[in-house]
Amino acid sequence: MQLTIMATGDNVKAISYLLSKNPNNLYERNHKGHLVRLFYSKCSETELEATIFVTPDPLELVKSDANSYDITHYINDREFAVSSIFCSLIRSALGTALNGQPKEDYAEWVTHPFAFQFDFGPVVSALSDKQLCDLFGPIGYEVTITRPEIQYSFDMKEKSSARFISLKGLKTLQEGLRHLFVLIPVIDDYKHYYIDEKEIEKLERYGEGWLEKHPMRDFIYRQSLRFKEVYSIVENKKPEKMKAEKESKVRxxxxxxxxxxxxxxxxxxxxxxxxxxxxxxxxxxxxxxxxxxxxxxxxxxxxxxxxxxxxxxxxxxxxxxxxxxxxxxxxxxxxxxxxxxxxxxxxxxxxxxxxxxxxxxxxxxxxxxxxxxxxxxxxxxxxxxxxxxxxxxxxxxxxxxxxxxxxxxxxxxxxxxxxxxxxxxxxxxxxxxxxxxxxxxxxxxxxxx
CATH class of the missing domain: 3.40.50.150 (Vaccinia Virus protein VP39)
Known part of the structure; x- marks a missing residue:
């Protein structure tokens, strides 16, 4: 699972300061048993390409007394797919950019838009290509979805069910990362961590200025919060007519x-x-x-x-x-x-x-x-x-x-x-x-x- 950040145009080298990662060094950290790495393949005044990826420990992903005998943990794609797990593992490495708090000398670049391309995958999701485009299109991205060609030694299928997503748009780095940190867990079919009212606070913080106006706002909240008890906190803020319409529809x-x-x-x-x-x-x-x-x-x-x-x-x-x-x-x-x-x-x-x-x-x-x-x-x-x-x-x-x-x-x-x-x-x-x-x-x- 990986995310590649690419940008072209004048002054894109400033993005390395926003990321707070030296282009000459490999960033490598062990996060609770999982190895997080970030490296630059390009970094000049007009071209930048940085990739962050995770090599997870699959045993750490399932290590808990409650799940120690749950065989279904070993029949999944969690250690390979971009998901809520991926976001939680890279959040610390990208924290400076997410919060818009580089060193004071580079603060002016926080609000500067660049011509970005964000590539991430593989994505394994129940959402259709159209639904994925509907998540990212309304916030100003050109969306490209690809499936890798595969070759089996037996007759099964020609293309993988996993997809790779590419987003192009004129954004600030902070905007782009916040979009990803909200919407990647929406694409995910479940979250691996406990969801409570703090999740609402995170959504409101990362979604400030765009999420409330998003045409799929309700869907994003439902997918993000998952549990009826938490989602109801958001639902209770809606007008009574909207709530009545929702309640009348049987699942x-x-x-x-x-x-x-x-x-x-x-x-x-x-x-x-x-x-x-x-x-x-x-x-x-x-x-x-x-x-x-x-x-x-x-x-x-x-x-x-x-x-x-x-x-x-x-x-x-x-x-x-x-x-x-x-x-x-x-x-x-x-x-x-x-x-x-x-x-x-x-x-x-x-x-x-x-x-x-x-x-x-x-x-x-x-x-x-x-x-x-x-x-x-x-x-x-x-x-x-x-x-x-x-x-x-x-x-x-x-x-x-x-x-x-x-x-x-x-x-x-x-x-x-x-x-x-x-x-x-x-x-x-x-x-x-x-x-x-x-x-x-x-x-x-x-x-x-």
């Missing part, structure tokens, strides 16, 4: 849960397996379904399971609530405890698994576990056009996304023994030609089977 995730709960209720299920249960949001809802006696929440991530336990603990004393049992497990490992249940649920799970591994998973579920019903939900790739996401997947961790026809054909192929009847439904607001954002298949075991 797609809630619609998925409602649809699944209705399906489980209609089949009078008494025992349910929530595979890939995450933080337990769906399992909690299932716990209030009349007639259910057993819920197994299966999840490979220890940190997610701990959050689920906290969520269950808050409602465990409520009348009629069935407390889910959390199990550490994976779709790839057989578990005799999951056999012969009334329903197994995979809510937005299959698209996170390599496609060639799914047939084995489905055979295990349908022919070894043999539930009375299997409920699958997955994104409808056709609906991405409605989201202006034609060229990217909805989440950086998705291995694929299928059209409705592809999903139906795949489900039919997985039912190769013919033991189940299949029913397909859409979830979310339906588009006239692109269907619903989420598609669902319910496998129902035939009575004579």
């Amino acid at each position: 797609l995730n809630d619609l998925r849960y409602e649809k699944i709960v209705d399906a489980v209720r209609d089949m009078n299920a008494r025992s349910v397996v929530d595979f890939g249960s995450g933080e337990g949001k769906l399992s909690v809802r299932l716990g209030f379904v009349e007639g259910i006696k057993e819920i197994l929440a299966v999840e490979p991530s220890q940190s997610a399971s701990l959050k689920a336990l906290g969520r269950f603990d808050k409602v465990k004393d409520k009348e009629t609530f069935v407390v889910p049992e959390t199990l550490w497990g994976s779709l790839f490992y057989y578990d005799d405890r999951l056999k012969n249940k009334d329903a197994i649920i995979l809510c937005e799970v299959i698209e996170h698994i390599d496609e060639h591994r799914l047939p084995k998973v489905m055979d295990t579920i349908l022919h070894d576990y043999q539930p009375k019903a299997l409920i699958l939900t997955t994104p409808n790739q056709e609906y991405n056009e409605v989201y202006d996401m034609d060229d990217v997947l909805r989440h950086a961790d998705h291995r694929f996304e299928w059209t409705r026809a592809e999903f139906q054909q795949w489900c039919a192929a997985r039912n190769h023994r013919g033991h189940y009847d299949l029913r397909f439904e859409g979830i979310g607001e339906e588009h006239a030609t692109q269907g619903c954002p989420t598609q669902m298949c319910v496998f129902e075991r035939k009575v004579d089977e």
Whole structure:
């Protein structure tokens, strides 16, 4: 992960004083086990090019007692992608420029605009190219997005899903860096550090003079603050009409849960397996379904399971609530405890698994576990056009996304023994030609089977 700062024109050498880094020396610091380096490849009165990059320690990224057994930490791109982690690691090195406080002799250059080009990457994000352009375009940048060519020894894809972003604009150095330090975490799919009210203060400080006027201001705040409790502090400053409009729109995730709960209720299920249960949001809802006696929440991530336990603990004393049992497990490992249940649920799970591994998973579920019903939900790739996401997947961790026809054909192929009847439904607001954002298949075991 790296950021290259380039500038051309008169007096660009002054930028080195704003960065407070000597062009003749390699800047190198160890920041909590991660190596941060900055060097100049060009530095003259009319041309400057400086690159800052990080060589992280992947073990330091996950070192904490709470996550020490969380295998999902070792299956990610965090140590390679430009992200909130990258920003936190380079902030100290660029602090003088970010705060606009060079030595007094060079203070006049803080407010001087230069013809900058900022190149950074690789970026791994669920945002589309259009959304990325919409973040940087309104604040005066010409945006170029590229994907590196790749060559596999097997037939997979010709271009990487990772992208590199180049921004050109007439800016002060402080402006440019503050734009990056606000918007790179927005591009990131999650933040690795604790988010509280101080994050709002940082956004207001770095966003002064431009963020309030940005057309994607609300989106930037939502992506930056993430947690409902923190974002609500900003939301409460809005006029009542705007808040009412936001509250009236039901989130797609809630619609998925409602649809699944209705399906489980209609089949009078008494025992349910929530595979890939995450933080337990769906399992909690299932716990209030009349007639259910057993819920197994299966999840490979220890940190997610701990959050689920906290969520269950808050409602465990409520009348009629069935407390889910959390199990550490994976779709790839057989578990005799999951056999012969009334329903197994995979809510937005299959698209996170390599496609060639799914047939084995489905055979295990349908022919070894043999539930009375299997409920699958997955994104409808056709609906991405409605989201202006034609060229990217909805989440950086998705291995694929299928059209409705592809999903139906795949489900039919997985039912190769013919033991189940299949029913397909859409979830979310339906588009006239692109269907619903989420598609669902319910496998129902035939009575004579």
